[in-house]
Amino acid sequence: MAGEGSGKQGTGTRLVGAGRKPEWTGAAVNPPVWRASTYLYEDSAAQEADRLPNADGLFHYGARGGPTQWALADALTQLEPGAAGTMLYPTGLAAPVMALLSVLKSGDELLVADNSYDPTRSFATKALRDYGITTRFFDPLDVKGFAALIGDGSRAVLLESPGSLTMEVCDVPALAKAAKARGLAVLLDNTWAGPTGFQALRHGVDLSILALTKHVGGHSDVMMGSVTATAEYYPRLRRHSLMLGQQASPDDAALALRGLRTMGVRLERSTASGLVIAEWLQGRSEIAAVLCPLLPGSPGHELWRRDFTGGCGLLTVVMAGGDAAARDRLVDALALFGIGYSWGGFESLVLGVHPERDRSVMSWPKDAYAVRLWIGLEDPADLIADLTRGLAAWSAA
Numbered sequence: 188m189a190g191e192g193s194g195k196q197g198t199g200t201r202l203v204g205a206g207r208k209p210e211w212t213g214a215a216v217n218p219p220v221w222r223a224s225t226y227l228y229e230d231s232a233a234q235e236a237d238r239l240p241n242a243d244g245l246f247h248y249g250a251r252g253g254p255t256q257w258a259l260a261d262a263l264t265q266l267e268p269g270a271a272g273t274m275l276y277p278t279g280l281a282a283p284v285m286a287l288l289s290v291l292k293s294g295d296e297l298l299v300a301d302n303s304y305d306p307t308r309s310f311a312t313k314a315l316r317d318y319g320i321t322t323r324f325f326d327p328l329d330v331k332g333f334a335a336l337i338g339d340g341s342r343a344v345l346l347e348s349p350g351s352l353t354m355e356v357c358d359v360p361a362l363a364k365a366a367k368a369r370g371l372a373v374l375l376d377n378t379w380a381g382p383t384g385f386q387a388l389r390h391g392v393d394l395s396i397l398a399l400t401k402h403v404g405g406h407s408d409v410m411m412g413s414v415t416a417t418a419e420y421y422p423r424l425r426r427h428s429l430m431l432g433q434q435a436s437p438d439d440a441a442l443a444l445r446g447l448r449t450m451g452v453r454l455e456r457s458t459a460s461g462l463v464i465a466e467w468l469q470g471r472s473e474i475a476a477v478l479c480p481l482l483p484g485s486p487g488h489e490l491w492r493r494d495f496t497g498g499c500g501l502l503t504v505v506m507a508g509g510d511a512a513a514r515d516r517l518v519d520a521l522a523l524f525g526i527g528y529s530w531g532g533f534e535s536l537v538l539g540v541h542p543e544r545d546r547s548v549m550s551w552p553k554d555a556y557a558v559r560l561w562i563g564l565e566d567p568a569d570l571i572a573d574l575t576r577g578l579a580a581w582s583a584a
């Protein structure tokens with residue numbers, strides 16, 4: 188859906204108002220769930236006249252969505268200053284997949300930050316390889332090294348900041364500048380901060396990717412993804428997405444829209460609690476490192492302060508010694524943190540993670556056992572009491 192991103196109002200105001208058009212909502216506050224595969228024409232002439240405009244927001248066929256999906260896409264476009272439009276996808280993973288397919292063709296080379304979300308890495312090294320597209324991984328903290336890596340066949344770069352699992356913040360404007368100097372498309376998976384925490388397009392990104400499953404959905408009951416793009420890249424993103432049959436359901440779009448309205452307060456709470464817990468964990472002898480850019484003095488904190496306007500309570504802790512069994516005892520001893528994939532919901536989650544399995548050029552100490560925590564909306568004191576129990580289980584040999 189095309190629209191015009193604007194960033195003049197405050198975050199809360201923009202989250203409440205974004206995408207609310209009377210022609211899509213009627214008198215209701217929220218757009219109804221508008222289920223339709225087929226829209227009927229008055230006559231043959233009307234059907235023929237509709238063939239060519241092929242514009243966003245025209246009733247044509249359900250594969251192009253309807254007012255419920257349009258309202259969500261329009262809201263996401265409005266939340267991203269510099270955006271021309273947004274496409275929706277049925278999972279978060281389909282968003283980087285479609286962004287990449289819209290900018291790459293056989294014979295091209297893709298450069299991928301080594302700390303990218305592992306299913307996206309697999310898509311590049313397995314599926315894109317079969318389409319004749321090669322992938323090289325690079326350390327996103329080494330801007331000079333990245334610039335030197337760009338070759339004549341390089342067409343696009345995929346970034347993620349902070350990186351999945353290890354949380355490094357990279358210098359997006361510097362990397363984007365180096366990439367643009369060689370004509371590369373710049374893609375960023377912005378799921379951690381979201382559009383209110385990091386204005387991707389204003390920092391040199393061409394296509395901003397979100398797993399809406401996380402912060403926007405916010406209640407662990409919907410899967411969806413989006414890509415928001417500049418005027419230069421939106422037309423080809425839309426064309427490829429429609430050609431490849433991508434659309435999200437109106438029911439899911441309504442859930443995501445509902446989540447979006449409260450995303451600001453949820454993220455504020457998760458960020459504040461995340462910082463309290465990160466600081467508490469940092470003071471514990473069982474913990475060797477807390478990977479969390481919100482923490483003053485932590486790697487990436489200065490770049491986060493320079494470029495971001497928000498964050499979230501997703502962090503990784505590295506245990507001070509121990510073994511895999513001890514790490515599992517810690518995870519299993521927690522009562523308020525559920526063991527599960529994903530994050531961004533109202534409830535806290537925990538997961539033993541293995542960054543070494545998904546790295547090609549960045550190093551990860553062989554015996555560093557790590558646990559990822561998603562800090563939800565529970566009271567931080569209760570979460571700390573739970574973690575205290577978990578750390579005691581870790582220590583009990």
Ligand SMILES: *Cc1c(COP(=O)(O)O)cnc(C)c1O
Binds near residue numbers: 281351398399411
């Ligand atoms: C979860 C996630 C995705 C994929 O989202 P799904 O809805 O689970 O497919 C993509 N990128 C990042 C950074 C994620 O954390």
